[in-house]
Amino acid sequence: MPHSKMGHNDPARPSRRALLRGAAAIGGATLASGTIGSASASSNLPPEVPEWMKTPGEPMGSQPYGSPSPFEKNVVKNIPKDLPQYLSASGRTPLQDLDGIITPNGLFYERHHGGVPTIDPAQHRLMLHGLVERPMIFTVDDIRRFPSTSRIHFLECSGNPGYQKPFGKTASDLVGLLSCAEWTGVSMKLVLEEAGLRPEAKWVIAEGADAVAMKRSIPIDKCLDDAMVVYSQNGERLRPQQGYPLRLILPGFEGNMNVKWLRRLHVTAEPVYSREETSKYTDLMPDGIARKFSFVMEAKSIILRPSGGQRLSGTGFHEISGIAWSGRGKIRRVDVSVDDGKSWQEAELQAPVLTRALTRFRLPWRWNGEPAVIQSRAIDETGYVQPTLAELLAVRGENYFYHNNAIWPWHIAADGEVSNAANG
């Protein structure tokens, strides 16, 4: 199983105030070692004038494609360091280090099964065949000629996380196979209609051009509803890790079905029962029965600040902030409890609340210095309520593995240290 062992090995992040760039480092893009914790740190603080105001900064053109401040070098994908192999592996979004609802492209979570292919878009083709009137081949430029559409949707791996301890220490360890972006492409319906669907068309088998030729069966209703053939993410062309030059986005459906490096759409009357929809991505119940074609990612939320691995600086005001999402539509409400689930308060939702997108929630809070357990629960527009882990386990058992959308409580110790209460 792919995602059960995830170490979080980020070194402790140095306090911003302890960081100082020496005058020699001003022109360079890298953070010079030895300047951290320098004795002259206070020389940049009031009443002194900081060094970076005394000489010009980097000239235009020093970064043709911009990158984050060197002081943010620890905000990177959370990639386990002890995997036996890295061709079929995953890297997580550092959710607790991000704000708002959009995941930067460089931090978007990755999951691939045969490495990341390097595809020349001029030599990439999308074939559409099977139960269609006219089997067709499209170039990438062809796909870009269709009427375009842009929508913001989350993408989440279905094994995010499993059902057995130990659970991740940080929010990223726990549910970091989750990201959200603005996708631009063409409605899949328009592409299918270009070839003309036959009446008996009920499924579309999507296949990627990676080394495992990843394929999944998608119900035709989803293909004709909100599915997209996508070429851009957050305004720029897809990154190779996200399926460059073409991928599927099936809003609200488990990540694996959103086939990357899309090269073929085979319209059929029946699903193909590929390895990825039988051996994997099926849900084993305690009695040995397994659920198949379990596509939707159900409503879920998590507090990101404060969250595991962080430490409250002291008593007093702290904003509680997190994200909620549902594969069935919009988030209607997020409740937050700061007393171990005894009572709940409604959090403020960041507008606009979008369908099948991350929704940021916030709640002002004053910490009195006593140990506390904080948690959030999401309610979506269908009325579905995010369950506790105990409620999920009671129905599904520990062998289920996928689609764990439990409430994740964080424990705050008297010293302000935040840890995963589910491991307690």
Add this chain to the structure above:
Amino acid sequence: MQQMAKVGAVMLVGILAATATVSRAQSPYGIGRAATAAEIAGWNIDIGPDGSGLPAGSGSVSHGREVYGNQCAACHGDNGQGGIGDRLVGGQGTLATSKPIRTVGSYWPYAPTLFDYIRRAMPQNAPGSLSNEDVYAVSAYILNLNRLLPADAVLDAKTMAAIKMPNRKMFVDDARPDVNACMSGC
């Protein structure tokens, strides 16, 4: 003369456009081109659960043992017990226990999926490099290790489609939403 050539050119363009419109009448945007049967045959490697799409050819358990030793054992173990790669053998009778072992023999519902997956994705360092005969053979060997084929068996499209996998009837459709969360006074 120049004027006439211009008029002619315009007419020609008009005729071409009309022709194109007629031949593409059912394509709303007229984007893309027809895929040929040969192009589709080269790319369509889908094999249905009923064995549809399985190619001609065959492979024996004994040849499969060789192929497996050379191509698979390094990751999946000498006897399919697993390693860097998934465990492939055993586990029958464990799915309803607290330690389920999901393998080809214990969990996979359809045998033809084995051919489909090995041909498209294996071996990991050189996917698509095995001949159809080798894929039949190594599939036969894995099924033999799972006691689903005798040691002298030869697998082809017909015999592969006929195999009844033990876990075939144990899959049901998604039953979610399946949990009613408690909102208060829990």
